[in-house]
Amino acid sequence: MTKTLASRRPIAGRSGPSATAFSASVRLAGLADLDALVALENASFVDERASRRSIRYSLRSPTMSVLAAVIEDGEGEVLVGAATLERRRGGKIARLASIAVASSRSGQGLGGLLLDAAEAEARRHGCTRLRLEARTGNHGAIRLYERYGYTYYATKDDYYQDGTAALCYEKAVASV
Template identity: 40%
Template sequence: MAYFRPATPDDIGALTALESSFPPEDRFSARTWRRLLSGNSAILVSDSGDALTSAAVILFRKSAKVARLYSITVAESARGSGLSSALLSECEDISRQKGCSHMRLEVRATNSRAIRLYERHGYRVMARAAAYYPDGEDALRMEKPLTGLSREET
């Protein structure tokens, strides 16, 4: 089973490197990572000892019952290992612990691998957002109720 830990400012360089294969418009700058680390968010990472293998950003709003999965990234070398599924489950557990009843996210309409992952976890498409991304691609808005017990309580 994967071990996830909260990201720290010391991880910013590794977080930036983890996203290096992304299109430029989808990458977070070091400044954005610093802002996210100091905001009302949870940033989880896993590492192989040499480099980060995954990262996820969850955003929370005060008094809101909906968490937003802002980003989830798995290193190319770790894809297909079940890490993304474990990371998503961990994000859901943290959101439940913070009192959230739902998790929402946006995903590129052409990202079939991610869409399948989310659907396997019980996410359903709520809407399509036209030209959502800077390059003009549409996004699917997905949501999942976070009812039931967290993995620790089962």
């Protein structure tokens, strides 16, 4: 059984004559989603990819939550995005370790839907802040985070395998 974290809401597709709206929801991912999560990970990241084993570990971990953004395609659910949150037992800060949206669905609001769900999941576990890192050249992600109220607080030099720095952001997600 899966638990829906964010209510199903319509998402606007790309503009133009073939534009369509679709409903998307976010739920906790389970082991049945493993193949789709691995495929999304491999399609979304060149470096810093989580392995199948690592994703399976995340799905089973009591201090991690893997969120799945899904749409209905007439034949069932299709996983079109995912986010992974990490927490420490008793800690008040959650970390968004990863967020990915299928390239075919980029720019359609799914990143924001996943961020909303990640914040709700952090609150559900008693966290008051959510932190994340963004590759310095990932301007789309940086715009999204800033639009959602995340505040820059530090730079981590040489953070990624290729030597790229990370910009660190955080947001209060619950009143203290």
